[in-house]
């Protein structure tokens with residue numbers, strides 16, 4: 185059945201959820217999510233008990249209300265245990281029942297919400313732990329937005345299920361069964377007549393519901409398109425203005441909005457139709473039942489109905505109608521839940537990288553020397569298996585040596601360095617660290633000894649202290665300050681009124697590029713790795729800042745094996761060896777002096793080009 189409310193152009197977090205068919209297979213698959221409820225099964229059972237009690241007490245209400253009318257008509261009301269009740273007694277009993285029902289409902293909500301809160305916390309925790317352990321290719325194949333919605337809206341959907349849907353489903357089915365039994369006891373004839381009016385109404389409601397849902401989805405899609413325009417243009421507002429496209433974009437947004445309105449109106453046309461159908465069909469059905477009931481009350485004989493019985497019958501009928509409508513809505517919810525749990529389980533079933541495995545698998549070096557050897561390494565990115573990115577990369581760096589990778593953009597320099605961290609599996613060849621294949625090391629054990637200072641330093645949103653200590657979470661203040669000093673960062677940090685506690689803003693935007701880099705260098709100094717990967721910043725810093733960053737880097741590189749991805753050749757004159765990469769191959773190798781004198785060599789050309797540009 186359609187949702188209540190007519191605003192179909194509002195946003196709906198569950199709109200993009202897949203809606204699998206509710207069948208044995210999908211239920212079996214999704215029910216695995218219930219393993220997260222197991223630790224709280226005690227609370228769940230108590231909640232269920234409360235639910236049974238609150239539903240049962242509620243179902244006694246119509247029966248007692250009928251008895252009240254009987255008593256009003258001077259008929260004797262005797263309880264099954266032989267106890268006779270008058271009007272006041274019945275009214276008191278009704279009150280008592282409602283009080284009990286209130287109490288049990290409270291208990292049901294209290295226990296079920298506890299179960300759902302704890303369960304959802306555990307699912308989120310498990311999802312997050314899985315996310316951070318998934319290999320990098322997973323993040324290249326999936327959009328970050330889609331991944332985060334697993335942990336937000338999909339889990340929220342599950343939360344609804346544990347706190348409300350299960351209880352509601354149970355209550356509706358219970359009400360339906362008890363209700364139908366009760367009306368059958370009151371009058372089989374009238375019950376059969378009433379039940380016959382249901383199928384056509386349910387069928388029509390189902391058809392309408394499906395059509396309306398389809399149209400609502402179209403509206404959601406159109407609305408999402410308008411949001412894309414807003415996001416895209418506001419993120420690139422400089423380009424919009426530079427190309428003087430303000431009017432064009434406004435018109436584009438307007439056109440898109442009109443499509444939303446058209447879709448929403450069409451959907452509401454069906455909603456309107458549905459509401460009138462419900463009014464006419466449902467009320468018509470009620471009139472029919474009332475007419476039939478009136479004839480039974482009127483006529484004497486075996487089918488004769490007392491007014492009190494009629495009241496009981498009508499109240500139970502109202503409950504039955506309510507639960508059928510409720511079950512229709514439930515179906516959609518169950519579908520969304522199945523969709524959400526399938527998507528969550530999909531992630532939980534993914535194979536993680538073997539990080540943080542206790543006991544560790546493979547070599548766990550307390551210290552590594554930093555002797556690195558790439559042997560005929562070949563590589564393709566898993567997301568682009570048909571493009572060969574690296575071929576026959578073969579070189580050796582002795583412990584403590586510094587080598588630079590240079591070459592045109594897209595040549596494969598960052599890829600070569602990234603492979604050392606085992607972000608991706610190799611397509612051929614092998615990489616040795618201290619004589620052992622990196623595949624033989626425990627992943628966490630190896631990565632602990634490698635430091636990276638990336639091209640674009642993105643800091644985390646906390647304080648400078650937290651950002652530096654990311655390299656060694658248990659570092660003391662003295663160690664942090666020492667690292668900051670050696671990274672030429674202490675000067676500017678101590679000038680901030682809040683010093684190390686200065687909050688750097690989302691992704692570190694409150695710091696300048698050069699400051700961010702020096703914080704990243706301090707972080708790497710604190711981590712104290714044996715091997716260092718430096719991805720030199722391409723965005724030029726002013727010469728003062730560059731000097732500070734460069735001397736911080738020199739400090740960082742001391743006594744460490746360093747792999748420098750260089751863009752400015754002026755910074756790598758002192759390295760032990762330069763590898764010139766082009767098209768995924770090493771095309772030249774040697775010292776700066778050797779390569780710069782090589783007639784027609786790529787390095788000599790690049791050097792000349794940069795010199796001329798300078």
Ligand SMILES: Nc1ncnc2c1ncn2[C@@H]1O[C@H](COP(=O)(O)OP(=O)(O)OP(=O)(O)O)[C@@H](O)[C@H]1O
Pocket residue numbers: 324565567568573591592593594595596597598599600
């Ligand atoms: N995550 C990725 N998935 C698929 N292909 C990638 C990925 N990263 C890089 N590539 C491709 O691999 C090739 C090498 O890229 P890489 O970043 O290693 O080059 P680079 O020499 O470091 O370039 P730059 O100097 O511009 O940083 C490029 O063609 C690039 O398009």
